[in-house]
Structure formats: structure tokens, C-alpha cells
Amino acid sequence: MKDLHSFGWYAARISPHLPKKAFKPVPTRLWGGLAYLLVVVAGFLTIGLFSFNPFLYLGIAFIIGTSFAAMGFLGHEILHGTVVRKAWLRDLLGAIAFWPLTTGPMLWRKWHNLTHHVHTQNDEKDPDAWPTLEKWKRSRFLRWIYKLPHSFRAFSSFALLTxxxxxxxxxxxxxYIKEFNPKNQPKVWMQLILPWVTWIGLLFIMGPLKWLFAFFIPLLIANAIVMGYISTNHRLNPMTEVNDPLANSLTVTVPKWVDVLHFNFSYHTEHHIFPGMSSKYYPLVKEHIKKVWPELYHEMPMSKALVALWKTPRIYYQGSELIDPHQGHLYGSLGNGLDVANIQYRKEQLTENDEILTKALKNGKNV
Known part of the structure; x- marks a missing residue:
């Protein structure tokens, strides 16, 4: 593997080439959030006040769900402090944006800002990292899952994105709730409970059928869209001892109009180098990365990234490879032999101890 550098190392070398305005908050992003909020309210009123064909309700549900997802992308940006800087206003706006996804701002900043960004692709500390072979060995559930055919696991994992x-x-x-200061824990609880009070209250106001189209189906759609991005952010990349965004993160490409609707959420490597920068300026960051480190930068169309996720397992072997332990199939990761255009597995690199352990576990023996 190449020499690794921290995100700060890259940021220090890119910053002098960016305009000063790139490091300032961009409150005009809130206009997009207001537009999505109005669309959601209009969708609720239309479903709640009128009787239409269920297929029309389904179309409205899709619009509401895509708006939920886009509000989440803006909430992510707000809670990084790139839209407004005042803490109380940041948390208020972030809470509103994440309300449909029922995630409170204090939890998000703890989970995402302070843990995931600091310990990206660290198998012990990153809450978003996928398990290693060692964790697979210790988990009866994972061992059972990986006895299932790969095609079934892939289909199930994609379905569960919803x-x-x-x-x-x-x-x-x-x-993380116990890691918060005891004085702040009631706030964290309220930020979890209040959104659900809202959505359960909507159930009683609208009735089960209309609530299904107004909230539940949109929530599934929002989950699928958000997780479509999140699944590609790091899951094809290796685990790294140094938090190097060019090694452990992937930028996906989508049509320009999708980037506009989703607040440039596709620029993920850029985000990990400059998490405190508005995503409005990530195309400038990408341009400089590709000029200086083109051989290290990982990007691909989202469709190809999703296909690669379908074809590869999600258990890490020695940090830089992915393994289907029941079959003993090894796959490379990005930068470590993974060719998304021609995904192949190999067997010869398992150590003798791992061969013994995986065979024993596959046969149901205790180890």
C-alpha cells in the first residue's frame, strides 16, 4: 500500500489553491432546504385532505421520500457548520433537516463528526466500518449469514437499505448515549423521541392507509437513497492505519442535476479532506486532487460502485482485502487489486491459521 497521509496533510496542500470564500459558511443553501420542506408539507396536505387513486398517492410518496433524503443531505452539511456557525441555530436547523430520518443533531455530531470522521475505516473505532474476519469468527450471527448463498446475501443487503x-x-x-455528559443525556433522548412523536401523531391524524403513503413509504425511499450513497462511501475501500481519505474513501459520480438536488453529497473523498467546507466548493477540491494525485484518487459512477458492492462480500481480511469466509474467496479493495470492471476472487492468500479456523467454523465446530 502507498504511503498514507492524514486528511490534514492533504488539506494543508490544497488550501492555498482555493479561494478564501470556500472556507466560509454558505447560508444560501438553506433556500434549497426550505424548498424541500414546502414540498413535504404540500405532500402531507395533499394526501391528508384529498382522496386519490393509490397510484397517485404512491407518486406523491416518492416525491416526499426524495425530499426527506435531500433534507438529510442538507442536515449533514448544516451539522458540519458549513451553512451557519452559531451552535444553537446549527443544531436547530440540523434537527429540522434530520427530523424525517429521526436522527438528533447531538447524536449525529457525536457519531458522524467526532467519531466516523476522526477514525474513518478503523475497524475498532469507526461505527460505520464493516466487520473483519476476526469479528466474523466471534459472531454466530455473521457466521450464519455467510453460510447463505452470495446472491441471496446481496439481494437481502440491498433490500435492507430501505x-x-x-x-x-x-x-x-x-x-453512544452513555458517553454524553449526564446533563446532556435528556436532550439527546428528546431529540430521539420528538420526531417519533410527530410521526406517530401523524398516524393518528391521517389514519393508517394515508400515513403509509405520507411517511412510512417515503421513509423507506429516503433510507434507500441515503444508504445508496453511504454504502459506496467506504465499503469498497481498505481499512487504513492512517485516516487517509484518498485511500479509504470513494467519490461517486452522478448526473449534474442529481448533484444539485443532493447538495453535492457524491463528493465524498473531498468531504473527508474538508469536512468543514461547504460542498458547494468540492468540485474545486476534486479538480486539484486529480491534478496532483490522480493515481491515488478513487472515483466511479454510482451505478458501477453499486454493482461492485453486489458482487463482493463485506468482511475484511487483513485490512486490504474482502473475504467470503465460508467459500474462502478473497477479493481486492480499491487500490489493492479490485478491478470493478472485472471482479475476480482468489484463494491462495489465506494464512494456514485462517484456513483452519474458517474450515472449522464452516463445519460448525467450536474454536
Whole structure:
């Protein structure tokens, strides 16, 4: 693997080439958020006040769901302090943006800003990192999952993207609630409870059928869109001892109009170098990275990244490879032999101890 550098090392070398305005908050991003909020409210009123064909409701649900997702992307930007700097206003606006995804601003900053960004692709400290072979060995559930055919696992994992953000947010709440100052824990709880009070209240106001189209289906759609991006951010990249965004992060490409609608969320390597910069300026960062480190930069169309995720397992072997332990199939990661245009597996690099352990576990023996 190449020599690794921290995100600060890259930032120090790129910063002099960027305009000063790139390091200032961009409050005009809030106009986009207001537009999405108005679309959501209009969708709620249309579903709640009128009786239409269910297929029309489904179309409205899709619009609401895509708006939920876009509000989440803006909330992510707001809570990094790139839209407004005042802490109380940042948290208020971030809470509103994340309200549909039921994630509170204090939890998000703890989970995402202070942990994921600081410890990206660290198998012990990054809450978003996928498990290693060692963790697979210790988990009966993972060992059972990986006895299933790869095609079934891939289909199931993609289907579960419709629930994954909400589920992972709940998991992170359980993980981190005790790490908050006891004085702040009631606020964190309220930021979890109040959105659900809103959405359950909407259920009683609208009734189950209309609520299904106004909130539940849109939530599934929002989860799928958000997780479509998040799944490609790091899951094809290696784990790294140094938090090097050019090694452990992937930028995906989408049509320009999608970038506009999603606040440039596709620029993920750039975000990990400058998490405190508005994504409005990430195209400038990308331009400089490709000029100076073109051989280290990872980008691909989102469609190709998703296909690569479908074709590869999600268990890490020795940090730089992915393994299907039941089959003993090894795949490279980005920068370590993974060719997304021609994904191949190999077997010869398992150590003798790993061969013994995986065979024993595959046969149901205790180790």
C-alpha cells in the first residue's frame, strides 16, 4: 500500500489553491432546504385532505421520500457548520433537516463528526466500518449469514437499505448515549423521541392507509437513497492505519442535476479532506486532487460502485482485502487489486491459521 497521509496533510496542500470564500459558511443553501420542506408539507396536505387513486398517492410518496433524503443531505452539511456557525441555530436547523430520518443533531455530531470522521475505516473505532474476519469468527450471527448463498446475501443487503439508516441510527444511539455528559443525556433522548412523536401523531391524524403513503413509504425511499450513497462511501475501500481519505474513501459520480438536488453529497473523498467546507466548493477540491494525485484518487459512477458492492462480500481480511469466509474467496479493495470492471476472487492468500479456523467454523465446530 502507498504511503498514507492524514486528511490534514492533504488539506494543508490544497488550501492555498482555493479561494478564501470556500472556507466560509454558505447560508444560501438553506433556500434549497426550505424548498424541500414546502414540498413535504404540500405532500402531507395533499394526501391528508384529498382522496386519490393509490397510484397517485404512491407518486406523491416518492416525491416526499426524495425530499426527506435531500433534507438529510442538507442536515449533514448544516451539522458540519458549513451553512451557519452559531451552535444553537446549527443544531436547530440540523434537527429540522434530520427530523424525517429521526436522527438528533447531538447524536449525529457525536457519531458522524467526532467519531466516523476522526477514525474513518478503523475497524475498532469507526461505527460505520464493516466487520473483519476476526469479528466474523466471534459472531454466530455473521457466521450464519455467510453460510447463505452470495446472491441471496446481496439481494437481502440491498433490500435492507430501505431500513438501514434508521436502524443504524438507533444502534448508534444505544452505543453512544452513555458517553454524553449526564446533563446532556435528556436532550439527546428528546431529540430521539420528538420526531417519533410527530410521526406517530401523524398516524393518528391521517389514519393508517394515508400515513403509509405520507411517511412510512417515503421513509423507506429516503433510507434507500441515503444508504445508496453511504454504502459506496467506504465499503469498497481498505481499512487504513492512517485516516487517509484518498485511500479509504470513494467519490461517486452522478448526473449534474442529481448533484444539485443532493447538495453535492457524491463528493465524498473531498468531504473527508474538508469536512468543514461547504460542498458547494468540492468540485474545486476534486479538480486539484486529480491534478496532483490522480493515481491515488478513487472515483466511479454510482451505478458501477453499486454493482461492485453486489458482487463482493463485506468482511475484511487483513485490512486490504474482502473475504467470503465460508467459500474462502478473497477479493481486492480499491487500490489493492479490485478491478470493478472485472471482479475476480482468489484463494491462495489465506494464512494456514485462517484456513483452519474458517474450515472449522464452516463445519460448525467450536474454536
Amino acid at each position: 431500513l438501514m439508516f434508521t436502524a443504524h441510527s438507533t444502534k448508534c444511539f444505544v452505543m
